[in-house]
Amino acid sequence: MSRLKKFFIWVVVLAIIGTALYFLAGSYTYSEGTQTGYLVKFSRQGYVFKTYEGELNLGGMNAESNSVVNNLWHFSVDEDDKAAIDSLRVSEGRVIKVFYREIVHNYAWQGETPFFVYKVEKVK
16 A cells, blocks of 8 residues: 555544544533522524523622622523423423533534533422
């Protein structure tokens, strides 16, 4: 085999390995946790890739003026997670607790944020 042919084979092999590592590293779960607050917004949006996005008002107080502060937390929901989507649709305007995972890098077809909600509980 000629040197040029070996070089191109190595470039192709390294490109395949690099692409596989990029997608594996991007879907790695960095952290998991919960957030509690009022569900302000939940919608399906996007031009090309339709994703489910939401906003949770976590609340809070301003110590200087003793006033309530809007502290919005943005999250996404996997389109295949029908249970979480249905729970969020009926919970708008209510206090809920969401369980989420944070991934290292989200892709355009996954959602706008790296935070993905997978479970929802109503808070009494």
